[in-house]
Amino acid sequence: MGISYDSERQIFLINTEHTSYIMGLSNDYLGHIYYGKRVNVPCGRSMLRDSEMAYFSGNIGEKCTFADSYPFEYGTGGTGDFRESCIELTNVDGYTGCEFKYVSHRIYKGKDALAGLPHTFGSEDDTETLEIRLHDEVLGVKLYLSYSVFAGIDAICRSIRIVNDSEAAVEIRKLMSASFEMDAADCGRPMELISLHGSWARERSLDRRPMGHGGIVINSNRGISSHQDHPFIAVVSPDATETAGDVWAMNFVYSGNFEAVTDRTQHDRLRVMMGINHDTFDWTLRPGEEFTAPEVVTVYSAEGLGAMSRTFHDLYRGHLIRSKYLHMKRPILINNWEATYFNFDTEKLLSIARAAKESGIEMLVMDDGWFGHRSSDNSSLGDWQVNTEKLPGGLEYLVSEVNKIGLKFGIWFEPEMVSPDSELYRAHSDWAIAIPGREASQCRTQFVLDLTREEVRDYVYESIAAVLRSANIEYVKWDMNRPLTDIGSTKLKNQGELLHRYMLGVYEIQERMITEFPNLLLENCSSGGARLDPGMLYYSPQIWCSDDTDAMERLSIQEGTTLMYPLSAMGAHVSDCPNHIVGRTTDFATRGIVALSGTFGYELDITKISEADRGLIPKQVALYHRVNDLVREGDYYRLASGRDNGEFYCWSVVAKDKSEVLVSYVQQRGGANLRTRAVKLQGLDTEAEYILDRSMCDGFIDEKTGDAADKNSAAEESATEIYRGDELMYVGFITDKLWGDGKGRLYHFVRKG
Ligand code: DGJ
Numbered sequence: 001m002g003i004s005y006d007s008e009r010q011i012f013l014i015n016t017e018h019t020s021y022i023m024g025l026s027n028d029y030l031g032h033i034y035y036g037k038r039v040n041v042p043c044g045r046s047m048l049r050d051s052e053m054a055y056f057s058g059n060i061g062e063k064c065t066f067a068d069s070y071p072f073e074y075g076t077g078g079t080g081d082f083r084e085s086c087i088e089l090t091n092v093d094g095y096t097g098c099e100f101k102y103v104s105h106r107i108y109k110g111k112d113a114l115a116g117l118p119h120t121f122g123s124e125d126d127t128e129t130l131e132i133r134l135h136d137e138v139l140g141v142k143l144y145l146s147y148s149v150f151a152g153i154d155a156i157c158r159s160i161r162i163v164n165d166s167e168a169a170v171e172i173r174k175l176m177s178a179s180f181e182m183d184a185a186d187c188g189r190p191m192e193l194i195s196l197h198g199s200w201a202r203e204r205s206l207d208r209r210p211m212g213h214g215g216i217v218i219n220s221n222r223g224i225s226s227h228q229d230h231p232f233i234a235v236v237s238p239d240a241t242e243t244a245g246d247v248w249a250m251n252f253v254y255s256g257n258f259e260a261v262t263d264r265t266q267h268d269r270l271r272v273m274m275g276i277n278h279d280t281f282d283w284t285l286r287p288g289e290e291f292t293a294p295e296v297v298t299v300y301s302a303e304g305l306g307a308m309s310r311t312f313h314d315l316y317r318g319h320l321i322r323s324k325y326l327h328m329k330r331p332i333l334i335n336n337w338e339a340t341y342f343n344f345d346t347e348k349l350l351s352i353a354r355a356a357k358e359s360g361i362e363m364l365v366m367d368d369g370w371f372g373h374r375s376s377d378n379s380s381l382g383d384w385q386v387n388t389e390k391l392p393g394g395l396e397y398l399v400s401e402v403n404k405i406g407l408k409f410g411i412w413f414e415p416e417m418v419s420p421d422s423e424l425y426r427a428h429s430d431w432a433i434a435i436p437g438r439e440a441s442q443c444r445t446q447f448v449l450d451l452t453r454e455e456v457r458d459y460v461y462e463s464i465a466a467v468l469r470s471a472n473i474e475y476v477k478w479d480m481n482r483p484l485t486d487i488g489s490t491k492l493k494n495q496g497e498l499l500h501r502y503m504l505g506v507y508e509i510q511e512r513m514i515t516e517f518p519n520l521l522l523e524n525c526s527s528g529g530a531r532l533d534p535g536m537l538y539y540s541p542q543i544w545c546s547d548d549t550d551a552m553e554r555l556s557i558q559e560g561t562t563l564m565y566p567l568s569a570m571g572a573h574v575s576d577c578p579n580h581i582v583g584r585t586t587d588f589a590t591r592g593i594v595a596l597s598g599t600f601g602y603e604l605d606i607t608k609i610s611e612a613d614r615g616l617i618p619k620q621v622a623l624y625h626r627v628n629d630l631v632r633e634g635d636y637y638r639l640a641s642g643r644d645n646g647e648f649y650c651w652s653v654v655a656k657d658k659s660e661v662l663v664s665y666v667q668q669r670g671g672a673n674l675r676t677r678a679v680k681l682q683g684l685d686t687e688a689e690y691i692l693d694r695s696m697c698d699g700f701i702d703e704k705t706g707d708a709a710d711k712n713s714a715a716e717e718s719a720t721e722i723y724r725g726d727e728l729m730y731v732g733f734i735t736d737k738l739w740g741d742g743k744g745r746l747y748h749f750v751r752k753g
Contacts, residue, residue: 001015001016001017001128001149001150001151001215002015002128002149002356003015003107003128003129003130003147004107004150005105005107005121006084009024009044009045010024010025010026010045010375011023011024011025011033011043011045011176012024012105012130012132014037014130014147014149014156014588015038015149016149016150016153016154016156017038017151017152017153017154018037018154018302019035019036019037019038019156019300019302020034020035020036020037020038020039021034021035021147021156021180021300021314022034022035022039022043022047022654023132024045024047024048024637025102025346026045026048026050026070027050027066027102027403028102029070029072029099029101030072030073030074030100030102030132030134030145030181031048031070031071031072031073031100032052032071032180032181033045033047033048033071033180034047035248035300036246036300036302037300037302038445040301041404047071048070048071048672049069049070049071050066050070051433051742052069053449061164061590062264063079063080063164063716064080064653066080067079067080067081067099068080068081068082069265069267069269070375071181071269072144072181072183073180074086074087074100074134074143074160074176074177074179075179075271076097076098076099076100076147077096077097077098078096078098079097079098079099080708082419083263083265083271084261084263084271085174086174086175086176086179086273086275087122087143087162087171087172087174087175087176088172088173088174088278089136089139089141089170089171089172089735090170090171090173090378091139091170091171092168092169092170093169093396096140098136098138098139099136099137100134100143101134101135101136101137102132102134103133103134103142103426104132104133104134104504105130105131105132105137106130106131106663107128107129107130107131107644108128108129108131109124109127109128109129110122110123110124110127110128110129111127111148111157112129112146112293113229113468114159114294114295115292115476116253116504116507116508117253117292117294117295117504117507117535118253118254118294118295118320118507118534118535118536118537118538118539119157119159119253119294119295119320119474119538119585120148120150120157120253120295120297120319120320121319121320121322122148122150122319124129125149125151126151126152126748127148127149127150127151127319128148128200129146129147129148129149130146130147130690131144131146131147131207131509132144133148136401139166139170140164140165140166140167141162141163141164141165141166141170141285142162142163142165143160143161143162143163143266143695144160144161144162144163144627145158145160146158146159146160146161147415149601150315150319152233153311153313153314153315153318154263154299154300154301154307154311155227155297155299155311155312155315156297156298156299157253157295157296157297157298157315157319158177158178158296158297158298159177159178159292159294159295159296160175160176160177160178160292160293161290161291161292161293162175162285162288162290162291162292162293163288163289164285164286164288164289164290164292165288166287166446167285167287168287169284169285169286170277170284170285171282171283171284171285172281172282172283172284172291172750173278173281173282174275174278174281174283175275175276175278175281175283175291175293176261176273176274176275176276176293177252177274177275177276177293177294177295177296178273178274178275178298179252179271179272179273179274180248180271180272180273181269181270181271181272182235182248182269182270182272182436183268183269183270184211184264184268184269184270185260185264185268186237186238186239186246188210189237189238190210190211190238190264191211191235191237191238191270192208192209192210192211192235192237192238192240193207193208193209193210193211193216193233193234193235193236193262194206194207194208194234194235194236194305195207195218195229195230195232195233195234195260196229196230196232196560196563197228197229197230198228198560199227199228200227200527200528200530201528201546201547201548201553201556201581202227202546202548202549202553202557203227203528203529203530203532203545203560203561204230204529204532204557204560204561204563205545205556205557205560206559206560206563208236210238211235211262211264211270212264213264213265213266214263214264215261215262215263215264216261216262217259217260217261217401217588218230218233218259218260218261219257219258219259219260219277219552220256220257220258220277220512221257221279221280222255222257222483222484222530223256223257223448223483223485223487223499223502224255224480224483224484224530224531225252225254225255225256225258225530225531225532225533225535226483226531227528227530227690228288230533231251231252231258231260231274231533231534232249232250232251232252232260232564233249233250233251233252233262233272233274234247234250234308234403234563235247235248235262235270235272236248240305241304241305241370242304242306242637242638243300243303243304243306243682244303244304245303245304246300246301246302247299247300247301247304247305247307247308248272248298248299248300249298249299249300249301249308249312249564249681250272250274250297250298250299250662251296251297251299251312251533251534251564252274252275252294252295252296252297252533252534252535253292253294253295253296253297253320253533253534253535253538254276254295254533254534255503255506255507255531255533255536256276256499256500256502256503256505256535257277257279257280257281257499258274258275258276258277259275259276259277259278259279260272260273260274260393260481261273261274261275270386271655272332274296275293275294275296276293276294276500280487280496280499281496281497281499281500282495282496282497282537282629283494283496283497283500284493284494284497284546288429294535295622297312297315297483297534299311299312299315299492300595301647305563305638306638306682308563309562309564309636309638310420310635310636312564312565313562313564313565313566313635313636314561316534316537316564316565316566316569317566317568317633318753320534320537320538321537321538321541321569322514322538322539323514323522323540324518324519324523325462325521325542325543326541326568327542327632327633329624329628329629329632330521330541330542330599330600330627330706331362331363331408331474331475331506331521331603332360332361332362332363332364332600332601332621332624333362333363333364333365333410333475333573333601334352334353334356334361334363334364334601334602334603334604334606335360335365335367335368335477335573335601335602335603336348336349336352336364336365336366336367336605337367337368337412337603338549338575338576338580338603338604339352339576339603339604339605339608340605341369342368342369342374342375342376342377343369343375344366344369344390345390345391346390346393346397346398346401348365349366349398349402350398350401350402351408351607352364352605352606352607353401353402353405354405355606355607355614355659356407356602356606357405357407357608359614359617359618359621360602360617360618360621360622361402361407361602361606361617361621362408362579363408363409363474363601364406364407364408364409364410365400365410365411365412365477365601366398366409366410366411366412367407367412367477368412368414368479369390370386370387370390370391370395370411370412371383371384371385371386371387371740372384372385372387372419372422372423373387373389374387374419376448376601377444377445378419378421378445379419379421379422379445379709380419380421380422381414381417381418381419381422381424381446382417382418382419382422382423382424382425382463382688383422383423383424384413384415384464384466386467393472394470394527395411395469395470395471396471398471399471399472399473400471400472408474408475409468409471409472409473409474409475410473410475410476410477410521411472411473411475411476411477412476412477412479413464413467413476413479414475414478414479414480414481414647415460415463415464415478415509416448416449416451416480416506417446417447417448417449417480417481417482417591418431418432418446418447418449419445419446419447420442420445420446420447421445422444422681423448424459430448431449431450431453431456431459432448432449432450432492433438433447433448433449433450433484433486433487433488433489433498433502434447434486434488435486435487435488436488436490438486438487438488439472440486441485441486443481443482443483443485444481445480446481446482448482448484448502450489450491450498450502450624451501451502451505451506451509452489452491452492452498452501452502452505453489453491456505457508457509457718460509461509461512461513464513464684465474465512465513465516465517468513468517468520473520474519474520474521475520475521475523476513476520476521476522476523477523477544478510478522478523478524478527478540478725479525479527479743480524480525480526480531481527482526482527484499484502485751487499490498494703503535507535507538507539509521510539510540511539514539514742520539521541522539522541522612523540523543523571523599524536524539524540524542524543524544525543525571526543527544527547528545528547528548529543529544529545529546529557529561531543532544532545532561532565534564534565537565537569538701541569542568542569542570542571543565543569543570543571543598544571545557545558545561545570545571545572545598547576548576548579548581548582549573549579549580549581549603550575550579550582550584550585550586551579551583551586551590551591551593551594551595551666551742552582552668552742553579553581553582554572554594554595555594555642555649555666555668556641556643557632558570558572558594558598558640559638559641559643559649560652562636562638562651566632566636567597567598567631567632567636567653568599568631568633569599569634570597570598570599570697571598571599572594572595572596572597572598572600572601573595573598573600573601573603574588574591574592574595574601574602574603574604574620575591575602575603575604576603576604576605576609577591579581584742586742587629587699587742587743587744588612588616588744589616589698589699589700589744590666590699590743590744592616592620592623592679592699592700593664593666593699593744593745593746594664594666594744596620596623596624596627596628596664596746597631597651597653597664598632600624600628602617604610616700618623618703619700619701619702619703620699620700621633621703622700622701622702622703622704623699623700623701626696626701627662627696627746627748630653630655630662631653631662633655633656634653634654634655634656634661634662635653635654635655635656635683636651636652636653637651637652637654637681637682637683638651638652639651639652639663639679639680639681639682640677640679642668646668646669647667647668647669647671647685648665648666648667648668648669648677649664649665649666650663650664650665650666650679650735651663651664652664652681652682652683654681654682654683654684657726658683658684658685658751659750659751660686660748660749660750660751661681661683661684661690661748661749662746662747662748662751663679663681663747663748664744664745665679665735665746665747666742666743667738667740667741667742667743667744668742668743669741670738670739670740670741674737676734676735676736677734677735678731678732678733678734678735678736679732679735680728680729680730680731681728681729681733681749682723682729683752684726684729684749685725686724686725686726686729687721687724687725687726688724688725688751688752689722689724689725689751689752689753690722690723690724690728690749690750690751691721691722691749691750691751691752692720692721692722692723692733692747692748692749693748693749693750694720694721695748696746696748697736697745697746697747698746698748699743699744722752723725723749726747733747735747
């Protein structure tokens with residue numbers, strides 16, 4: 001890792017362990033030279049292509065000729081660069097157009113915080129930052145482009161700050177957080193774009209397409225990062241796979257509207273950028289003010305998508321997620337949503353708690369429906385007072401009874417919302433986001449609170465903090481169940497600021513909450529996984545992945561989620577069958593295997609499921625205790641995908657020291673006359689011998705030996721098979737032949753000695 005500036009040649013070199021990012025100056029314009037595999041001799045300036053004849057006039061020195069093709073690091077519109085621009089500013093007289101020239105830079109140890117925004121962090125020992133200052137003399141505006149690198153991690157975290165040093169206000173109509181340019185084709189074969197699309201209960205499916213000429217936009221305008229599109233893109237070489245090929249990825253550390261744009265130009269260059277969605281954004285920057293755009297993480301991998309994912313995982317576990325629970329086993333929870341929906345009372349919850357305790361479950365989470373007079377999703381959001389008809393004795397009684405049973409207690413809130421049928425709305429209907437004179441759209445019979453207003457944020461915070469102060473509550477599920485529409489706030493002069501100010505409001509409240517309650521385990525959620533993004537991970541170490549808890553559907557949802565997010569962050573539960581969303585019945589064991597690759601918990605009425613299934617829970621719980629350290633902290637590999645083969649998924653987690661690997665194998669669909677399948681593992685010690693421990697193969701483990709067992713001796717006791725690491729990686733091992741749909745196996749290999 002290291003950052004340097006060659007003043008003679010005017011070249012910036014940013015190195016991570018295996019990648020280099022290079023920029024140069026031409027006539028004080030900052031240009032992009034290279035992003036890719038690490039080069040130890042800094043490139044020359046030739047890649048700036050600043051003396052090429054690029055226009056019909058043939059006049060090399062002309063500004064328009066230059067601007068039309070120069071690889072601007074941060075392209076500005078209106079002055080000759082016709083590609084997608086990164087920034088659009090309008091001055092008080094309505095003039096557009098801007099151009100920024102290099103003024104100075106600083107390279108420093110560590111990384112500054114982005115005030116009010118989620119951001120990656122690092123210490124002076126492991127992090128270095130380059131900040132380049134650019135200036136538009138006509139507008140009197142400065143731009144600060146930041147690039148931070150972290151020891152041992154092949155990611156660069158980037159952000160932009162804009163400062164208005166002029167005497168007049170400037171309108172920011174667009175401000176991307178990061179951009180770079182590259183060749184659009186690899187020896188004539190166009191680069192491809194990977195993005196994630198979805199819907200409610202169908203989040204993060206992988207899309208891959210070749211990039212023709214022109215632009216592609218992946219974005220959200222729903223006020224949240226959304227189910228539909230995800231703030232992630234990867235430009236990949238056409239030959240890129242899980243294990244090979246070039247990948248240039250971007251992920252946005254933000255939870256609101258975003259856009260990711262690629263623009264393939266007339267000269268077969270590709271401009272790639274990401275930032276706040278400018279369609280729904282406008283910001284007035286008054287004299288002396290500054291604005292910081294959220295951070296973008298860029299990752300280059302020369303070894304395909306797998307290495308890209310592991311880089312994101314390491315970055316997020318090491319430099320983004322702050323919770324004290326990050327490196328701890330999370331309590332195994334049972335959530336009553338799919339067990340009871342709104343239909344519960346104290347006795348029902350306690351009966352679930354008692355049965356859960358007997359099975360080794362550690363926490364009861366009371367989901368939606370405990371407050372106001374809410375018995376369906378039609379009322380009471382905003383009235384965060386316990387419904388004592390449902391829960392006589394209130395929370396104090398319920399929580400203390402649950403604690404007496406021996407379980408921790410967690411609770412659900414949807415703090416950003418207000419129901420029209422609520423005391424809050426009757427008192428403060430103007431607190432809902434709406435356009436005056438226009439009937440605001442309801443969605444799930446609710447409105448969104450105007451969190452741009454301080455008094456609204458204070459009400460929200462104080463009402464949920466009062467609940468948290470009133471009883472021994474150790475976990476919060478923070479839900480958010482509708483998109484933002486009717487963008488209007490009576491208190492704002494510029495309505496274009498609302499959506500970003502709203503996000504800042506959400507971040508502020510969550511920051512207050514985790515500051516006052518540092519021991520609280522916070523899980524974010526948004527109708528499942530509509531706000532599963534790096535922004536929310538800054539506040540909560542885990543996020544509910546999807547409302548689709550069906551184990552077969554979860555295979556692709558979780559696979560897409562692992563492109564950037566570590567398994568430790570993915571909320572995953574075993575639920576009841578037939579599954580409430582898709583009606584499918586899957587083996588209890590397979591449901592456990594899939595949920596074990598997330599935070600793990602249960603979402604069912606344990607008092608009502610079959611005795612057989614209930615009897616298996618302690619064995620699953622023991623298995624969780626055995627494997628969770630590895631799942632949470634290890635290196636993750638996607639080994640086979642049902643998306644490609646139509647039949648089965650296989651993935652593994654390898655310990656950082658390569659001493660053990662857990663392989664999860666799930667057959668989605670059985671088939672006739674199939675041969676056994678060989679799976680090749682990755683990331684092992686090629687010289688070492690690994691013992692296959694079959695004691696957890698069926699997805700359960702003996703609850704008595706589970707947690708305490710020494711992994712090596714457990715493996716040796718049940719060992720019949722010993723493999724060398726290179727054999728497992730290059731030859732593979734044969735998985736069990738499974739009969740039927742939705743069957744799974746777990747294989748635990750432990751290094752010998
Ligand atoms: C949506 C969440 O994703 C569910 O898990 C559940 O909490 C419901 N909201 C409750 O309304």
